Amino acid sequence: DFQHLQIFKESLTMKLPVLSLTLLLTVLGCFARTESRLERQGTATRLIVDEKPFIIIGGETGNSMASSAEDVTRCLQIAENHGYNTVLFPVAWELIEPREGEFDFTSVDDIIRLAGERDIKVGLLWFGVWKNSMSCYTPDWFKKDTRRFPRARTRSGKPLEIASAFSQEVFDADASAFTRLLDHIARTDTAGTVIIMQIENEIGMLEDARDHSPAARKEYDKGVPSDLISHLNKNKKSLHPQLLGKWQDAGMKQKGSWTEVFGDDIHTDEIFMAWNYARYVEGLARKAREIFPTMPLYVNAAMNSRGRQPGEYPSAGPLAHLKDVWHAAAPTIDFLSPDLYDNGFKDWVGKYALPDNPLFIPEIKCDQPNAAQLHYVVGHHNAIGLCPFAFNNRKDAAYQKKGTEQLRSLIPLIGEHLGKGSMEGFYFDADSTVSVTDRDGLRITAKHFFTLPWDPRATDGSQWPAAGGIMLRLSPMEYLVAGSGLVVTFEPSDAKAQTEKALGEDGFLASGSDRQSQADGKWQGKRIGLASVKQVAVNEDGSFRTIRTLNGDETHQGRHIRIGVDDFEILHVRLYEYE
Known part of the structure; x- marks a missing residue:
């Protein structure tokens, strides 16, 4: 080594x-070892792996699906079938320290060795003290010694299967195992297979908004730390509206108890708890930084969705409305990440794709939309990556592989465009079917493929599949459009809006009654046409290889470009202007 x-x-x-x-x-x-790192380019944060821009196109294994070499091999084979370049694997504390002070890294070595053999990168998830709020992945010697490793308690005093974040003994045991893990990886993973690290998993209090154990009450009674007040003052313009509103409503006090500074309610309890969870995580992150100076570190959050209140969802995790508390208390963490299983995908990612928080989605419901979602978050939000959860149970690997391999081929080009305003992403489902982008004097309208009438599934009552893509501006009047289920048209930005006309299966108007009036007056202005449309593949050096030249029916006689819902394609489009 x-x-x-x-x-x-x-x-x-x-x-x-x-x-x-x-x-x-x-x-x-x-x-x-060439260590992974983050670097700023324009408005984006790029992940650099092996000295090249990298996008995590991967999946996360099920929690208990990688505890043996056989399991790991199976997961990696399925990952290859999906075209993934990265797999996120959990590392369970109970497996690496079965007896206190005695370490066994066999499970970690299996992951790194087997992934390295397939040239697949790895993200490791530290399932230490907390996993989905609970302390279920701790060793049994930790679980049984509740005097030494105390539990969090509800307001009524009920002990929970959640170790208290206010215990130094809890932190020391967790940090000791985590540090030994990182040190082992640094000494043995000489190829740099591990590129990113998650600290704990979906931290948060349940049944109550905050811990009411004796140590927690003692900390609560100290009042709001001056470091948090200082952070709020320095970042007033970018504070989350919910946090800013609570502070303002209480008079924007510069010191005092938690209720004096933020008000007396359950949401103040959550702010207090978020500060202390984040301080705990910061302690682990600093130890990681001593061993890996640049490897990206992140924490993930279970969403506060469906109208639930703190404690009904995991209270005080790295949620969007608590981002400022987490940034203040855990500055060594590179980004806060959402785990997405609810509807409203575009809204959720928008809460995390912020100037002070690069977007990485370590967990998302494993489903048909995943490849389209990946294209969208990279193109629209400069995302670091996206990983469907429990991908090793997926049934539609062939379709997903088309999308992931296509996007992988685009990484060298995307890396150059990140943060420069020359890239856009699209995502469509039955509730969101149109996206309009104005740039370079053009109005670019992208729609779901089923807005055309030519596929029977568009009108026979079938559920519209999710669709999406990415668009790169290569030069004026030249674009690369990649994805699935798209129809894209180009016109001047100042063109008058045209009434949508229903089309028949032959591509002409559905009926004569839909014809446009000829009494529109004299035409003024310019128009945009398709000079050429080619389906291409992207070579390793970023150059294009033409697969076929498209025209005629495939471009609706020069009216649009399109990619069907069952396909993933890359189209190289050159435009021209005429009048």
Whole structure:
């Protein structure tokens, strides 16, 4: 491993001539780990892996589906069938420290070795003290010793299967195991297979908004920390409206108790708890930074959806309305991430894709929309990646692979466009079928493919499948459009809106009664046409290879470009202007 190579290198330093030593150091340098990192480009944060822009196109395994080499092998084979470049695997504390102070990293070594053999990158999820709020992945020696490792309690004093974030003993045990894990990875993963790390999983209090254990009450009585007040003052313009509103309603006090500064309600309890969960996580993140100076670190949140209140959902997790508390208390964490299982996909991702929070979706419901969702978040939000949960149970791998492999081929191009305002993403379902983008003097209208009448499923009562894509502006009047289930038209930005006309199966008007009046007056202005449309593949160097040239029926005689709902294609479009 790297440590042994380092010792070997040092032992030879005094023995070899300069030329031979230089050659040796060059060879040994090939084995040194190249650590992943984040870098800013324009308005985006790019993930850099092996010194190149990288998008996490992957999946997360089921929680209990990677605890043996057989399980890991099966997951990786399915990942290959999906065209993934990354898999997120849990690391369970109970497996790596079955007896206190005795560590067994066999399960971790299996993941890294088997993934490396397939050239698949890995994100590790630390299932330490908390997993979905509960402390169910802790070793039994931790679970049984509740005097040493106390539980969180409800207001009535009821103990929960949740270790208290206010116990130093709890933190020390968690941090010891986490640090040993990271140190082992640093010494053994010389190829840099592990590229991202999640700390804990869906942290949050249940049954109550905050912990009422003795240690928690003692901390609560200290009042609001000055560091939090300072953060609020420095970031007034970007504070989440809900947090800002509570502070303003209480008079924007500069010190005081939690109720004096934020008001006396359940949401103030949540703010208090969020601060302390985040401080706990910050302690772990700092230890990670000592070992991995640049590897991205993140935390994930279970959503506060369906009208639930704090404690009915995991209270105080890294939720959008608590982002400022988490940023203030855990500055070493690179981003807060949503786990998405509810409707309203575009609204949810919009809450997390913020100037102070790069978007990464480590969990999303494993379903037909996933490939289209990935195209959308990368194109519209400069996302770092998206991972369907429990992908190893998926049934539609072939369709998904078309989309993931297509987007993987575009990564070199996307990496150049991130944050520069030259990229857009589209996402459509039955409730959202049209997207209009104005840029470069053009009005670009993208629609769901089923807005055309030519597929029987558009009108026979079938559920419209999710569709989406990504668009790159290569140069003025030149675009690359990739995705599935899209119809795209181009016109001047100042063109008058035209009344939609129902089309028949032959592509002409559905009936004579729909014909446009000829008494519109004299035409003024310019129009945009399709100079050429080619279906292409993207080579590793970013150049294009033409698969076929499209025209005639495939472009509705030059009126639009389109990609069917069952396909994923990349279209290279050149436009021209005429009058």
